[in-house]
Amino acid sequence: NAGVTQTPKFQVLKTGQSMTLQCAQDMNHNSMYWYRQDPGMGLRLIYYSASEGTTDKGEVPNGYNVSRLNKREFSLRLESAAPSQTSVYFCASKEMTGLENYGYTFGSGTRLTVV
């Protein structure tokens, strides 16, 4: 089925470890996003990529890096995980930049725990 695929679904890290969250979409969307969801906080934008080859910081970028590998894939890296990064991470994509008739398509999320 077409959509946004995130891996892994669950992960437990020790403080200081690194990992990369993977995201791929097969809808030929230009824009891709990484959000984190914490209880009582709603979703907060970490990084986004308006198009292949570009990335920009969102609301809470500290401690994260991203790579827009190609049009399909957008990865999120935690270089040195901290307990404050315990969260559920969602990747999303959108039809086109500047075309505001469409909402986001979200992946099913990665539940990350940092101990």
Place this chain on the structure above:
Amino acid sequence: SQQGEEDPQALSIQEGENATMNCSYKTSINNLQWYRQNSGRGLVHLILIRSNEREKHSGRLRVTLDTSKKSSSLLITASRAADTASYFCATRTSGGYQKVTFGTGTKLQVIP
């Protein structure tokens, strides 16, 4: 604080009743979107209403937007147990490039 804030935080109704959720925001918007999230799943886009629209329908969903009051409401008519989920509003602010801000959500429980 969040750009979009939903009210109530939680809502419990009987199957067949209507459910109304409200969203208030602070700054001018280009559009407002509503999403549903089932427990443990990603968000699913329900409906988008532009700033120059006042009302929009999609199946059992009705969304209104009052830009003078900076508020929106989502009405789900004839609710079903399968509507049990959290509902989020998201606003795209005018002038903001590719940035959409989500509220904290309303948790809806529909009792069979």
